[in-house]
Amino acid sequence: MSSPPETGLPGRRRQAAQNDQVILDAAREVFMADPKAPIAAVAKRAGVGISALYRRYPGKEDMLRKLCHDGLRRYIAEAEAALEEPDAWAAFAGFLDRVVDADVHSLTVHLAGTFTPTPEMFEDSRRAARLAAALVDRARSSGRLRPDAVVEDLGLVLESCAAIRLPDAERTRELRRRVLTMMVESLGRTGEPDLPGPPPHAGDFAWRWQPRESSVD
Numbered sequence: 340m341s342s343p344p345e346t347g348l349p350g351r352r353r354q355a356a357q358n359d360q361v362i363l364d365a366a367r368e369v370f371m372a373d374p375k376a377p378i379a380a381v382a383k384r385a386g387v388g389i390s391a392l393y394r395r396y397p398g399k400e401d402m403l404r405k406l407c408h409d410g411l412r413r414y415i416a417e418a419e420a421a422l423e424e425p426d427a428w429a430a431f432a433g434f435l436d437r438v439v440d441a442d443v444h445s446l447t448v449h450l451a452g453t454f455t456p457t458p459e460m461f462e463d464s465r466r467a468a469r470l471a472a473a474l475v476d477r478a479r480s481s482g483r484l485r486p487d488a489v490v491e492d493l494g495l496v497l498e499s500c501a502a503i504r505l506p507d508a509e510r511t512r513e514l515r516r517r518v519l520t521m522m523v524e525s526l527g528r529t530g531e532p533d534l535p536g537p538p539p540h541a542g543d544f545a546w547r548w549q550p551r552e553s554s555v556d
Contacts, residue, residue, distance in 0.1 A: 359395055361385050363409070366402050371445060374453050378402065403454040410443035411463050417441070418470035428483035431474050432523050435496060439519050440512065444497040445504070451547040468541075485529045491539040496522050 365385035369376050378399045382392045396402040417437045424430035438444065456464075471490050478484035499522065500515045525531075 358387070358391075362387065362392060362395060363402075363406060367406055367446070370403065370406070370453075371449050374449055400454040403450050404457065404460065407446050407450050407454070408457075408460050408463070410441075410446040411460065411467060413441050413443050414438055415463060415467050415470060418467065418474060421474055422470065422477070427477040427481040428527070431478035431484065434474055435493070435519060435523060436516070438497060439500045439515050442501070445501040448498060448501050448547070452549055455550070456548070482529065483527055485526055485531065485534075487533045487538070488526050489538045489540075491541060491543070492526070494544055495539055496526075 362381065362385045366381045369380045369384050373380075378392065378396075379389055381402065382389045385392070396405070417434055421430040421434035424433070468490070471493055475484065475488070475490045475493070479486060479488070496519065500519050503511060503514050503518060505511045505514070
């Protein structure tokens with residue numbers, strides 16, 4: 340799900356932002372289906388000439404970075420908004436709900452390893468981790484989050500929801516919400532036996548950032 344372009348921009352800049360959003364929406368569809376697809380497939384899906392696309396994005400990696408960084412920024416924005424909410428548990432659950440609805444984690448699962456992240460992306464990733472940890476700490480301190488849950492469990496929750504993808508977008512959303520509700524309720528069962536096995540850690544997800552075989556633009 341994409342964010343709408345800014346509406347307060349002057350005419351030409353607003354049109355440019357709208358055109359860019361059309362390209363990014365097309366790129367998301369193309370690369371979610373096939374991360375190895377050539378950049379020409381994006382131009383075809385967006386209905387623009389390849390030269391117009393290259394004027395905005397010099398190469399495929401630039402476009403992939405833009406898609407993933409936008410998703411990361413959305414995650415950060417949702418986490419920051421959640422930390423402003425007074426009810427720690429409602430903030431925690433609402434954050435997960437909004438991130439799943441925005442489908443930002445699907446980008447990570449599908450595109451990680453297909454481009455080289457920038458230093459700014461690494462910094463934003465660390466910021467996102469700190470914000471998520473703060474949300475988990477607040478929810479645990481409120482007495483609503485089970486004590487054996489860790490911040491990396493959020494990655495398992497989001498990845499499980501992202502794995503649900505049907506041709507019907509609305510049905511996908513419905514099933515993701517159903518699964519998310521079940522998982523969030525499980526995380527709130529503070530009196531239940533401990534979760535099985537050792538908890539996840541950041542290294543469990545780091546493998547996907549190893550470079551994959553790239554395709555030709």
